[in-house]
Amino acid sequence: MNDFISRVEILKLIAHPVRITILQELSKGVKCVSDFEEFLEISQPNISQHLGALRRAGIIDFFIDGRLRCYFLKSPLVIDLLEIFNKEYPGELPGPECCPTTKKGTYPGERRR
Amino acid sequence: MNDFISRVEILKLIAHPVRITILQELSKGVKCVSDFEEFLEISQPNISQHLGALRRAGIIDFFIDGRLRCYFLKSPLVIDLLEIFNKEYPGELPGPECCPTTKKGTYPGERRR
DNA sequence: TAAAAATATAATAATATGATTATATATGAA
DNA sequence: TTCATATATAATCATATTATTATATTTTTA
Structure with a gap:
């Protein structure tokens, strides 16, 4: 049902310095x-807590080898996300073209900023 | 200075249902x-608070038209991120191939899970 | 079988985040 | 000018997140 929210939850989970490092x-x-x-x-x-959280969200999984717990990536979204995370973005998006329309009318009138 | 951390901060900021909706x-x-x-x-x-937070992070900006504040996207990263956010990912990544090596030795021995 | 190694879980405390309410500011209209 | 509109800011409170500390579980090794 709540596909949107679960995607947000996944993003939120990934957006942490330690967890990003783990995923990388x-x-x-x-x-x-x-x-x-x-x-x-x-x-x-x-570490265990971060791994557990990622696992419960289905982002990673593990297999057991003796007393080692061997984690691996499960979610393909993470691959794409990491690529963006590491990508350089020189410059900004072009500002809005003149005079788009909103419910409130047409703007900008005078563009002061 | 801390490029890694600021990227994480941007992700964290975006990872919120209202803010994702705003950016979309x-x-x-x-x-x-x-x-x-x-x-x-x-x-x-x-709403103002969410917009303000996105603005302070340099993700969006605005111009003023009379008493309207007209916001627009500034960060090209957001475009890429939204694409991934909306993308369908059927299936999972293939599990790890046999016997990768770690500092602790070679695993899996018996793969129980 | 007892000790150790590898890892998880639970409880707690500190901090951060988010929403609400009330109030302030700026601009255009009457 | 005064009023209404559009929006921001500040204060507060509730909730969530994170790290820490202590303890438990499982498996191997001695």
Whole structure:
């Protein structure tokens, strides 16, 4: 039903420095928790919590190898998102063309800003 | 300075149902606050706050036409992001191929999950 | 079978976010 | 000028998010 909201939830979840970093690593290949501990400067439980949240949202998943938990990317959206995240955007969009129409009339009248 | 963090901040800002809706509208053209009031079911001050936050982040900007404030998209990243946001993703990424290597050794041993 | 390693879960506390309400500002119209 | 319109700002409160600390679970190894 609420496709829109769940997409927003996914975005919101990804929009966190640690989780973006986790996803960037996973986009290169499988990683287990102790691998993350080596370069994320946060505690083990915190890593686990971030991984758990990403997992519950269906963004990543894991398999178990002995006592290792090996996480991998599941959501193809993440691949596209990371590409945009890393992309350079030189410049801004062109400003609005003259005089678009809204319910309130036609603007700009005098364009002061 | 911190390019990574500011990108995350932009993502975080966009990842909100009202703000995504605002940006989707602005991707179609200029809109003023009272235009938004017609289809966003939230209060005027709340709309103003969302617009203000997007503006402070440099994602949108406005010009003034009389007593209207006419907002428009500034960040090209948003265009790409909205495209992904609306894209359908059938299926998941293929699971990891056998036996990738981590600092901890080679896995999976027995893949139980 | 006891200890250790790898990881998760739960409880808590600090901080951030978001909506609401009330009020302020600026502009055009009467 | 005064009033109405369009919008912003500020203060407050409720809720959500995040990190921390402590503890539990599972599996391997000694």
